[in-house]
Amino acid sequence: MTATHDEGLRSAVDRSAFLSRFRPRGAVWLAAPAVLVLLVVLAYPLGIVVWRSFTDPAVGVDNYVWFFQSAVNRTVLQRTFVVAAWVTLVSLICAYPYAYAMTIVGKNVRLALILCVLVPFWLSGVVRTLAWVILLQDSGVINSILRGLGLSPVKLIRTLPGVVIGMTQVLLPFMILPIYSVMKGIDTRLLQAARSLGAKPWKAFLQIYVPLSLPGVYAGAIIVFILSLGFYITPALLGGPRSILLSSLVQNQVLSLLNWGRGGAMGVVLLVATFVLLALAAPLMRQKHTSSRREA
């Protein structure tokens, strides 16, 4: 037993010895400047936010008590999560078939589909939101089309559905790309194998393909949900008084009311929610899709 163990160790050591010269123990220090920047402009500012939430205007948890006792705040907090959930769901519904299509079409169509995902990034974020204002407003493009089709116009601007549509367009690529990258690696011969074993096409798809694509879905969903929670510009411009999200509330407390303590408390709630979600989702995202790839 020990002899074979030693051997494995020995050949591993032989292989790594080549690299040892270039793997100095101090390599970690190359990241020091980046860590320093993060300490100064990320950790320290966030520390101040946390600090003020407990000390401004008085030491204690008053700001948190205030936050959770106010019905308005609770509604906004709940709405923020509901909107994030809607954006994630709508993105997923749009992204899954789209990503699947990307894997089965020819080279040129695939290039076109990929371009459609990337082009939105080339338009400035604020300008993109402006475009949605134009598209969604009462006399906007969508309502013109509805009127042209003989349908009654709908109120979209300054409503939650409007906010969800705008946010979905911005976040959709973050859903499509991870799903696509996982789907690309799925060996479609597995589907043929399942069918040869007697599975109906839809059953084969649901039982074989969908489970293999789940790591991409998890990754996309968690990214979209977390980014949605912190969205600020799109909801601020597309939403109305009845569709305010937590970020706008934070901004209002700090810039308009100069109430750093309450704004800070709200920010901390948002921050904690984000990191708790990330921690919960981390195991899901770590799943690898190696089983199907080996044989390819």
Place this chain on the structure above:
Amino acid sequence: MHAPQRSAGAAIEIRKASKRYGAFTALNDIDLHIRPGEFMTLLGPSGSGKTTTLNLIAGFTDISSGTLEIGGKSVTGLPSHKRNIGVVFQHYALFPHMTVGKNVAYPLTLRGIKGDDREARVKRALDMVKMADFAHRYPNELSGGQQQRVALARALVFDPPLLLMDEPLGALDKKLREWLQLEIKRIHRELGTTFVYVTHDQEEALVLSDRIAVFNGGRIEQIGTGRELYDSPATLFVGRFIGESTVLRGSAEISGDETVMTTGGQKVIAHGRLAGGARPVILLRPERVALKRPGADVVSGENRLTGTIAEAIYLGSGSKYEVRLADGTIAVVRGPLGAADFGICDTVDIAFLPSDLILLPDDASADVTLT
């Protein structure tokens, strides 16, 4: 011809060298002397310490204790880029962003060699490996064998006194490997550079080397020419690692100048005796054993063991038989072309003279490492 100048090869002197990684000892107290211009092969199974030794010489890793001298000078602490040693890697390691010509010119540029001189030396090195027509190609446009020839040119273009090769032919197919072995041998003859070659393939070692150092478990078991290792292995491990062999085990008694071993109820007589109290085993080479009908063609003094043929393999140039002896041992026998044919399950005798067997101390670890 066009070959680079003959340079005097460097001698290597390794004394009491060990390499430890924490509690793990990769190389245990080895002594190795390599003569100038010699072709020395470090042979052994994976993880035996041969690559660690190469890494020590190249300077990719530091020695834990002991001394290492190259060309009479201690190189302890000298980084690899200052050692002036050519190295050829198993995976070619050609720079993908440089043409073949640029790759070969790279070590010359680093040494401040410019202009026509550099061009001439690059051309000479590429001529030597018959790759001069490919100077403007990129590595990914070449086959594995071509890439390895370029790598060889790159490692030799700066006339290093020492060339190290780490399983350079390991990734190539058999035919190409055999052809490149002869190329490497030719280049070694032309240059006079010291070559240190690492491989786990004993046939390759026999084809190429002046001498072979056999590694096992972080130690050197034996150093010698191919013939020495094959005919008189120092240990059971070496005997089994080099060439084909049959190992006979049994209870042994010493009578005078002879050792008598009883295996499967039959007696085998060997000349000589082992020093010390080690348990002896008998090693047989397949071509030193004859296959005979039971009781027929008796030659005086020969040993005979009865068994049945378990496998008969026709090899073209002859035949190979596996004979199951009384105690279950499989004996390998090579029959020359035209010898009597035997079939599976035939009862036969294997016959060998006491002077043709090799008496060695038993070593159970040899079985573990080789299987």
Place this chain on the structure above:
Amino acid sequence: MPSFSRILLGLFCLLVAILLLAPTLVVIPMSFNGNKSLAFPPVGFSWQWYENFFSNPDWTTSFSNSLIVALIVAVVATVIGTLAAFGVSRAAARTGGLLRALLITPMVVPGVVLAIGIYAVYLDTHLVGTVTGFVLAHTMLAIPFVLIAVQASLEVFDRRLETAASSLGAGRLTVFRTVTLPLILPGVLSGALFAFITSFDEIIVALFITSPYLKTLPVQIYTSITRDADPTVAAVGTLLFIATSLIIIAGLLLGMRRGRT
């Protein structure tokens, strides 16, 4: 049957593609609007909003501010991020993983929370409305993008080439300059591009740390949108869209040429 479901899938993808492209398809025509309104479809045709962008100091100043900040950020974040990528991929696996998780946190921290924190710090240190302030904040936001881009190319980089270069006589720095850097350059350059765009397009932190004396382009766009329906915004959006497209297409062509050789 299969062809029917294929047609359905095709139609669905078309709708998703329209959703993705809708803003771009609206903004470009709007920029040639003849009237000062943000109604779609635009009425008439004119270049006046482009003229306004190039002649109005509000727009030109904020544009040059953004350009200066983004260029500095691209250089600083690329250097710092590339070093960090080396640190992450050459450290022991556990340390490297932790370090990486730490360094990409700016991507997930909610923008407004970060913005109020930075605003608070900058108020104390008089960095509000300064180029230094913008560069610092944007560098922090850009580091994750550089890290990811460079790390991706380090992952496919064959470390044995460094050993080979060393055996041929190259010291550490020479190995880096002649072998490592040329081979990871595509990753470094795309990292630099990401850093530039991150800074050039950043709005949330910018809204907090801006001042009447130092406005970046996104801030100018935002105030213009909230104040009046000025189609100049569409002209700016179109110009930036074209510029980005050209840079990316150039990068792709360059990459293809490298890939061929």
